[in-house]
Every structure is written in C-alpha cells, then in structure tokens.
Amino acid sequence: MKLDDLVAAIRAAHGSHTPLRIRGGGSKDFYGGMLAGEVLDVAGYRGIVAYEPTELYLTARCGTPLAEIEATLAECGQRLAFEPPGFFGATLGGCVAAGLSGPGRQQAGAVRDFVLGVKLVDGTGQVLDFGGQVMKNVAGYDVSRLLAGSLGTLGVLAEVTLKVLPKPVAERTLVFGLDAAEAVARLNQWGGRPLPISASFWHDGQLWLRLSGAGAAVEAACSELGGRPASVDADNFWHAVREQRHPAYAGGVLWRLAVPTATPVLPLAGLRAIEWGGALRWYGEEAETARAAAAAAGGHATLYRAPESLRCRVDAFAPLSPALLALHRRLKKSFDPLGILNPGRLYAEF
Amino acid sequence: MDFSPDASFQTDRATLARQLRLVLPAHCLLVDEEDLRPYECDGLTAYRELPLAVCLPENEGQVVDVLRTCHQMGVPVVARGAGTGLSGGAMPHAQGVVLSLARFNKIIRLDPLARLAVVQPGVRNLAVSEAAAPHGLYYAPDPSSQIACTLGGNVAENSGGVHCLKYGLTVHNVLRVRVVSIEGEIFEIGSEAPDAPGYDLLALLIGSEGMLGVVTEVTVKLVPRPELAQVVMASFDDVGKAGAAVASIIAAGIIPAGLEMMDKPATAAVEPYVKAGYDLNAEAILLCESDGTPEEVAEEIARVTEVLKAAGASDLRVSQSEAERLRFWAGRKAAFPAVGRITPDYYCMDGTIPRKRLAEMLAAIADMEKKHGLRCANVFHAGDGNLHPLIMYDAAQPGEWARAEAFGAEILELSVALGGSITGEHGVGIEKINQMCVQYKTPELNAFRRIKAAFDEGGLLNPGKAVPSLHRCAEYGRMHVHHGDLKFPELERF
Numbered sequence: 001m002k003l004d005d006l007v008a009a010i011r012a013a014h015g016s017h018t019p020l021r022i023r024g025g026g027s028k029d030f031y032g033g034m035l036a037g038e039v040l041d042v043a044g045y046r047g048i049v050a051y052e053p054t055e056l057y058l059t060a061r062c063g064t065p066l067a068e069i070e071a072t073l074a075e076c077g078q079r080l081a082f083e084p085p086g087f088f089g090a091t092l093g094g095c096v097a098a099g100l101s102g103p104g105r106q107q108a109g110a111v112r113d114f115v116l117g118v119k120l121v122d123g124t125g126q127v128l129d130f131g132g133q134v135m136k137n138v139a140g141y142d143v144s145r146l147l148a149g150s151l152g153t154l155g156v157l158a159e160v161t162l163k164v165l166p167k168p169v170a171e172r173t174l175v176f177g178l179d180a181a182e183a184v185a186r187l188n189q190w191g192g193r194p195l196p197i198s199a200s201f202w203h204d205g206q207l208w209l210r211l212s213g214a215g216a217a218v219e220a221a222c223s224e225l226g227g228r229p230a231s232v233d234a235d236n237f238w239h240a241v242r243e244q245r246h247p248a249y250a251g252g253v254l255w256r257l258a259v260p261t262a263t264p265v266l267p268l269a270g271l272r273a274i275e276w277g278g279a280l281r282w283y284g285e286e287a288e289t290a291r292a293a294a295a296a297a298g299g300h301a302t303l304y305r306a307p308e309s310l311r312c313r314v315d316a317f318a319p320l321s322p323a324l325l326a327l328h329r330r331l332k333k334s335f336d337p338l339g340i341l342n343p344g345r346l347y348a349e350f
Numbered sequence: 351m352d353f354s355p356d357a358s359f360q361t362d363r364a365t366l367a368r369q370l371r372l373v374l375p376a377h378c379l380l381v382d383e384e385d386l387r388p389y390e391c392d393g394l395t396a397y398r399e400l401p402l403a404v405c406l407p408e409n410e411g412q413v414v415d416v417l418r419t420c421h422q423m424g425v426p427v428v429a430r431g432a433g434t435g436l437s438g439g440a441m442p443h444a445q446g447v448v449l450s451l452a453r454f455n456k457i458i459r460l461d462p463l464a465r466l467a468v469v470q471p472g473v474r475n476l477a478v479s480e481a482a483a484p485h486g487l488y489y490a491p492d493p494s495s496q497i498a499c500t501l502g503g504n505v506a507e508n509s510g511g512v513h514c515l516k517y518g519l520t521v522h523n524v525l526r527v528r529v530v531s532i533e534g535e536i537f538e539i540g541s542e543a544p545d546a547p548g549y550d551l552l553a554l555l556i557g558s559e560g561m562l563g564v565v566t567e568v569t570v571k572l573v574p575r576p577e578l579a580q581v582v583m584a585s586f587d588d589v590g591k592a593g594a595a596v597a598s599i600i601a602a603g604i605i606p607a608g609l610e611m612m613d614k615p616a617t618a619a620v621e622p623y624v625k626a627g628y629d630l631n632a633e634a635i636l637l638c639e640s641d642g643t644p645e646e647v648a649e650e651i652a653r654v655t656e657v658l659k660a661a662g663a664s665d666l667r668v669s670q671s672e673a674e675r676l677r678f679w680a681g682r683k684a685a686f687p688a689v690g691r692i693t694p695d696y697y698c699m700d701g702t703i704p705r706k707r708l709a710e711m712l713a714a715i716a717d718m719e720k721k722h723g724l725r726c727a728n729v730f731h732a733g734d735g736n737l738h739p740l741i742m743y744d745a746a747q748p749g750e751w752a753r754a755e756a757f758g759a760e761i762l763e764l765s766v767a768l769g770g771s772i773t774g775e776h777g778v779g780i781e782k783i784n785q786m787c788v789q790y791k792t793p794e795l796n797a798f799r800r801i802k803a804a805f806d807e808g809g810l811l812n813p814g815k816a817v818p819s820l821h822r823c824a825e826y827g828r829m830h831v832h833h834g835d836l837k838f839p840e841l842e843r844f
C-alpha cells in the first residue's frame with residue numbers, strides 16, 4: 001500500500017460523502033463509540049521509515065504492527081516507555097489514535113507525551129506534516145499531540161514519529177498485602193518520595209509495585225519498601241497487565257475511571273483493579289453510576305468494554321460541556337469538513 | 351524586519367479607554383504614554399510597539415469583561431506575563447490592548463499528597479518550586495529565566511529548561527488550564543485525572559503563544575526532589591568531539607538529568623562574571639548532571655565519566671558538593687546576561703537540530719560570523735538538540751541589527767534544512783514569523799489558521815504572531831528569490 005492509495009481512498013470518500021471507518025489491526029474495535037462507515041483498511045501501509053537510537057526517535061507508517069516496532073527497539077536496548085497494549089495485532093496508527101497507555105504511564109508519561117511528529121491525511125485527502133524528529137519543537141500549534149487519542153476523527157495518521165527511550169538497567173517487583181484504601185494511601189505517600197517506582201497494580205488485596213532504574217537505586221528502594229518479591233515471573237505479570245490479559249480485566253463490562261491519584265476508594269461496587277499510582281481504576285459491574293462518581297471525584301469514566309446492548313445506550317466517553325463540545329465540533333470541521341472520518345467513534349455528535 | 355501593523359484594525363483610542371473604564375477600576379488601567387512605555391517590548395527588545403492601553407485585571411471576572419469589550423469593539427488583545435519572552439510574543443499591537451496577568455500572582459492550592467499545585471498565571475516559575483520545597487517536591491521545567499517568568503508565559507511558550515531531556519517540557523508537566531476565550535467564555539481544559547476525555551486540547555493550548563485564549567489558572571504536576579544531584583564537567587579541545595560525546599552518552603543508554611554544552615566564547619564571557627570554574631582553554635565544555643539516590647548517582651557518574659573519557663574529553667571534573675554543583679550551573683544559567691556584559695546587545699536564537707548535526711551547525715555558524723561580520727557565542731541544550739547561539743551586535747551602529755537579524759534567520763533556516771525546527775522553546779512570536787514560511791508549507795499553515803479560527807474567529811488574540819499570513823509568506827519567498835541568495839536550494843519552498 002502507498003500513501004497515494006490512502007489519499008485516493010479518502011479523496012474518493014470525500015467526493016461521494018461516504019463515511020469511513022479507519023481500521024489498523026482491528027484490535028480496538030471494542031473501544032469508543034459504535035463503529036460506522038465503510039472500512040478503510042490501513043494495515044497495508046506499513047514499515048519502519050527511520051530509527052535512530054542515538055537521536056531517540058523512531059518513525060513508522062501507521063500499519064506497522066507494534067510488535068515489530070518493539071522488537072526493533074529491543075535490538076538496541078530501547079523501548080516505548082508508555083508501554084501501550086499491543087493486544088492482538090495492534091498497529092502504530094491505532095495505538096496513537098486510541099491514546100491508550102500501559103503500566104508505564106504512571107512514571108514515564110502517556111502516548112501523547114512521546115509523539116514528536118505525524119504525517120496526516122485529513123478528511124479532504126490532503127497530506128499534512130506536523131512536528132518532526134527532534135525532541136523540542138514549538139513552531140506552530142502542537143497538532144501531533146492533539147491527534148493522540150483523537151480516534152481517527154481528525155485524519156488518518158499515515159506516519160508517526162515517537163520518542164523512544166533506553167530500557168531500564170534493572171527492574172524488580174514487590175508485592176504487598178493491602179486493601180484498596182491502604183493501597184491508594186501508600187501509593188500516594190510513595191509517589192511524593194524520590195523512589196524509582198515505574199508501575200503499580202492492585203487487585204484483590206494485593207498491590208504489585210515495579211521498581212525500575214539503575215541497579216543500586218532499585219536495590220536500595222527494595223530494602224527500604226519491604227513487601228515480598230514477586231513469586232511469579234514479574235515480566236510475564238506486567239505483560240499480562242499491559243495486555244489486559246490479567247483476570248482483573250475479564251468479564252463483559254469494564255469501566256475505566258480516571259481520577260486524581262489521591263481520590264479515596266469510591267462508593268462503587270465491582271472494583272477490579274487500581275493502576276497508575278491510584279489514578280486509574282477499573283470497575284466490572286454494570287455500574288452506570290460510575291460516571292457520576294468519577295465526575296464527583298474530579299475525574300471521568302469511560303465505558304471501556306461492554307456488550308453492544310449497553311454500548312448503544314451509553315456513550316463510551318464522559319460528556320463534554322456544551323462550550324467544549326462546540327469547540328470540538330469546530331476543530332473536527334477544520335480537519336474533516338464533511339465529517340466522513342470515523343463518525344461517532346469519539347462522540348455521537350460528530 | 352518589517353512588521354508594520356496590518357491595516358485591518360483601527361481603534362479609536364478615546365472610545366476604547368471609555369469602554370475599558372466601565373469594566374476596570376482606575377488602578378487597573380493604563381492609558382498614558384509614559385505608563386505604557388514599560389510594556390512596549392518583551393525580552394526581545396529590538397522589536398517595540400506602544401499599545402493603546404494596558405489592562406491589569408485582578409480577577410477572572412475582569413479578564414472576561416476586558417475580553418468581551420475588545421471582542422465587541424474588534425480590538426486586538428496581547429496577553430502578557432512577565433515579559434521575559436525572547437520572540438516578541440508579548441510585543442503589543444499598535445491598535446490594541448495589552449492584558450497583563452501580573453496581578454494573578456497567587457498559589458491557590460498546593461496538594462503535597464496528590465503532588466500538584468493550582469496557581470494563577472502570574473505566579474513566577476521559581477515560586478512554585480519554592481512553595482513545594484518544604485514537601486520535598488518541585489516543579490520540573492526550569493527555564494533560566496525562572497526567577498522572573500510566569501507560569502502563564504511558560505504555558506504559552508511551552509517553555510523548557512536545562513532538565514527537559516529527563517523531566518520534560520511544560521507540556522509534560524501541566525495537568526490542566528482554565529482559559530477565557532476572546533468571546534469571554536470560560537473553558538476547563540485537562541484535569542487532575544489523567545487523559546481527559548475528548549481531544550487533547552491541553553496539548554494544543556500549551557505553546558499556542560496567547561493566540562487561542564487567555565490562561566487564568568494552571569494546575570501543574572510536582573515531582574519529588576531527587577536525594578542527590580551531581581554534575582560532571584568535561585572539557586573538549588574540539589566542538590565536534592563534544593557533540594559526538596553527547597551522542598555517545600545517549601547511545602550508552604543514559605538519559606542524564608541535564609546535558610548542556612557551551613563553546614569557548616560562551617565560557618569566556620561567563621567565567622569573569624560568575625567564576626563558575628570553567629576550563630577556559632577548552633573549545634567546548636559539557637555539563638552532564640545525574641540525579642537520584644546516592645547509589646544511583648554514583649553508578650551513573652561512573653558510567654558517564656567512562657563514556658566521556660572514551661569520547662576524548664581532555665579534562666573531567668565531578669562536582670564535590672552541592673555548592674560546587676550550583677556554581678557549575680550558575681555559569682550556564684547566567685550565560686545570556688554574561689554575554690550581555692561583553693557586548694552592547696545580543697540576539698538569542700533558538701533552533702533545534704538532530705544532535706548528530708551539531709558539529710556541522712557550529713562550523714556553519716563560524717562561517718556566518720565571518721559573512722555577517724558579527725561574533726557569536728554558543729550555549730546549547732545539547733541533550734535535546736536545542737541551540738542558543740548568542741549573536742553579538744551594537745544597536746547603535748547603523749546596519750548592525752539588520753546584519754544580526756540576517757545572521758539569525760540563516761541559523762534558523764539551516765536548522766530546518768538539517769532536519770530540525772526554528773524554535774525549541776522560545777516560540778515564533780513576531781521574530782520567526784518569516785521562518786515559519788520556511789519550516790511549513792501552505793497546507794500546514796492553512797491548518798494552523800483554521801485551528802486559530804476555531805478558537806478566535808475574528809483573529810483578535812495576538813494578531814500577526816506565530817502563524818504568518820499567506821501574504822507574508824508570498825512576500826518573504828519573493829524577497830529571497832529576488833535577491834538571488836536562496837539559501838538552501840534543496841529545501842522545498844512556499
């Protein structure tokens with residue numbers, strides 16, 4: 001597949017007002033609003049375009065499987081520090097468009113924090129280049145980061161440049177027996193101290209804590225923090241968390257609540273897991289009160305995974321204020337005037 | 351550079367003053383020329399303009415009222431923090447109002463457990479870290495101007511500092527902003543919770559140079575202060591070797607807390623002023639900081655030392671005390687004023703390039719010094735490829751400023767040609783408006799214009815800055831070609 005093919009497909013759809021459903025690996029079909037439109041398969045536009053370990057960046061086409069990127073980085077001792085879920089067959093484009101980060105988010109930052117540049121095909125079939133391959137660039141509005149998490153509604157991410165980082169030298173995992181309230185309190189206390197904590201995961205009375213960094217720092221922190229070393233293979237464990245294959249994420253309905261880190265345990269049933277130092281909380285019941293509870297705490301709730309019967313009744317993402325919604329619409333229009341790209345995937349209104 | 355105000359705005363001074371008096375108390379409004387004078391420029395003093403009025407609101411309601419008034423009257427508004435900007439971003443509009451946020455100087459809330467602070471936009475960068483210090487926390491982005499510059503200005507410019515490579519820029523450290531639109535509407539953007547729903551408008555707002563809205567509140571992330579920090583100072587007898595050493599550190603899998611470079615003219619200017627202890631025989635010095643637990647720092651310093659030796663450092667010194675570490679940095683942080691002492695005027699550039707092109711860039715700058723007949727000292731956020739060449743000139747000498755400007759433009763355009771950007775942290779402002787036409791093509795510039803219109807349809811917020819008009823790019827393109835000195839013919843143009 002060539003860039004010209006992508007451009008031609010979008011131009012044609014623009015010409016005929018045909019809604020398109022952009023699809024990379026299809027690994028996140030479950031995520032966001034209901035799928036609509038004619039499938040535009042971009043998985044064929046793939047391949048790593050440039051990778052310079054000492055410049056700390058990698059540029060690849062949108063259809064490149066994340067697994068291929070990770071493998072290439074690993075050869076040079078580097079990685080994507082935000083640890084995006086690869087699910088089965090996730091592509092780079094889908095990863096950035098969905099904006100989902102994994103356990104590394106707690107310390108290293110989110111997908112958007114690592115986006116340096118994008119090549120975009122907008123809703124009229126125009127190719128636009130924003131950002132670049134350097135670490136710092138404040139010329140013009142930061143459109144590259146705006147696109148992270150936009151779920152394909154502003155354009156097809158044809159190519160993305162990400163900042164990459166070296167793998168930590170040492171990594172250790174500790175386990176603590178704590179209830180949810182204690183876990184949240186501890187995580188926040190630790191968060192205020194210079195400890196090399198890189199990930200956390202609480203589930204069913206156990207808090208898992210990952211320490212990453214220089215060997216000496218990790219060892220020192222382990223002896224200071226106590227707990228017990230993980231009895232299972234820690235790499236496998238964190239991989240299961242990242243890929244959401246841990247039993248905590250199982251079941252038909254999953255709510256994802258993002259809250260200020262120190263928020264006490266919410267009065268909601270079905271708490272499955274806590275991540276990101278307390279900022280991310282997963283609930284498994286059909287807790288339709290989740291949205292109100294998250295908002296009351298200063299956060300927001302996403303209906304992350306649900307059967308179609310629920311998805312067609314409840315929006316995936318927390319509603320925007322009227323002023324923000326109007327602004328979203330204007331921005332959407334400026335990139336995709338006819339509204340043909342992934343309509344309804346982010347919000348039903350556009 | 352010609353930045354003659356576009357004729358699209360015509361404001362009646364008396365009517366404007368009358369309307370503003372309706373919404374602001376007398377002590378919050380300046381209209382007399384002598385009172386306006388201090389606002390005529392920012393840190394880039396070569397570009398000046400007097401506004402018609404300066405508003406100094408004391409609460410958000412007044413900001414809303416001023417913006418509504420200007421919106422109704424079709425008057426340009428230029429927001430202003432401390433005025434330390436280096437690209438003319440806060441330079442007033444001749445037909446407009448300066449909206450100073452200087453009186454928004456309160457830290458509203460500091461939550462040590464959640465590690466965040468809610469501050470007003472006029473709070474100084476350093477004041478946040480000072481307030482957080484008793485809790486063992488600090489705000490990571492540390493521009494060299496941090497004793498003076500404000501959080502509002504930092505947000506507008508996406509400012510960085512010497513610790514960005516490891517700790518990120520403003521965009522990585524701000525959780526939420528409250529913004530008033532030109533129509534006087536209030537937006538909450540971002541939140542204390544991660545990944546706010548909808549588009550990442552926070553990313554769009556940060557670095558938008560006061561073009562999209564006026565920031566009235568900022569929530570920043572605070573991070574724990576590392577137990578220890580130490581700096582290695584390495585001397586090199588060749589700038590190329592110093593540049594290669596930077597790449598070797600990264601290649602060794604090390605992301606230092608800070609990685610800065612200064613060339614000989616820069617250290618020569620700094621040393622008599624600060625007595626930082628720099629090696630004055632070196633062609634270039636590198637400052638490489640390591641932070642963390644004592645064990646971690648010891649381990650990293652050992653690795654860095656080895657890499658630097660292998661890269662051909664002629665001398666290495668490791669700070670032996672906090673006082674010595676601060677002294678090493680004091681020289682770097684005072685580099686601009688130090689250069690200011692040895693020349694009547696200096697012009698600070700801000701291009702970024704891939705690290706590996708550093709030696710090439712420095713060689714080109716040396717040639718440009720001859721070509722333009724001006725000296726240049728180089729300080730460099732080497733870790734993230736961000737150059738700060740300081741071009742020395744004398745504004746009192748006819749023609750020198752024009753030469754300095756041409757010199758600067760050439761550096762910026764070479765930055766783009768080498769795969770970088772015209773600005774890493776100081777913003778486009780008015781200064782680099784022409785070079786935007788070099789870095790971006792028409793479709794991208796049009797996309798920027800549409801984004802601007804989505805926030806500010808009438809184009810009243812900071813007009814003439816950051817995003818050039820089509821007309822300006824056409825003119826600039828013609829001028830370049832006309833003079834027959836098309837600089838980098840391999841570049842795609844206009």
Ligand SMILES: Cc1cc2nc3c(=O)[nH]c(=O)nc-3n(C[C@H](O)[C@H](O)[C@H](O)COP(=O)(O)OP(=O)(O)OC[C@H]3O[C@@H](n4cnc5c(N)ncnc54)[C@H](O)[C@@H]3O)c2cc1C
Pocket residue numbers: 392393428429430431432433434435436438439440451471492493494495498499500501502503504505506507508509510511512559560561563564565566686687775776812
């Ligand atoms: C000696 C010196 C050293 C410097 N070192 C660094 C450095 O290391 N790193 C770096 O990044 N920069 C540096 N700078 C540049 C400058 O300090 C930064 O750009 C700073 O963020 C500007 O803040 P300010 O409050 O002075 O903003 P101003 O100069 O007043 O304004 C800057 C821009 O922000 C807009 N603005 C201000 N407040 C608001 C608001 N509330 N809402 C919307 N828009 C607003 C203005 O319209 C303008 O476009 C340095 C400057 C000097 C003089």
